[in-house]
Amino acid sequence: EPEVTQTPSHQVTQMGQEVILRCVPISNHLYFYWYRQILGQKVEFLVSFYNNEISEKSEIFDDQFSVERPDGSNFTLKIRSTKLEDSAMYFCATAKGAGQGYNEQFFGPGTRLTVL
């Protein structure tokens, strides 16, 4: 069964450094998402992406964050200058479409980001 994959599984970085988290969507999916889960807390929506542009973003997704699909396969989340509070598990999710029956989101295994 097709799966969403994410790399790396764990990323450790110094505060102020840039990080890029990568996701490989399921091949025929067109909608892409990033979610964040701070340790011990609930999963929070960050951003949705369709047709090479952001369709929706949360207040968490500020100017330090960006997303892109650079090569038509990978879907990336970039944090330009990491802060301690960016430490979290980041989940990528993808969906086939937006209409009923097509909009179920499939989640990847997550990337644990630790900012020191």
Next chain:
Amino acid sequence: AQSVTQPDIHITVSEGASLELRCNYSYGATPYLFWYVQSPGQGLQLLLKYFSGDTLVQGIKGFEAEFKRSQSSFNLRKPSVHWSDAAEYFCAVGPTVTGGFKTIFGAGTRLFVKA
């Protein structure tokens, strides 16, 4: 706006006992509802989902959930809990076109299983 409430932060049940985890949602129309399970340090595993039709849905690992529109609830149940069921359980709603494309998660219920 859509929202999901899981009233119980944690629940402890004895192995072999029955389990019910509560979930209430807020949404104007029929939502798409999900239950996920997460073991410590792991990703999200989908247990079951409800889109339409039969209000009692069966999932993996012997779990089931019942959608009750009148109570805006989607409670998760299991008749006999196993020690391996100890984990965090998240109820979620969405995505829907009118409510945005995102999935909204509840705060989670941590399940402890005692021998």
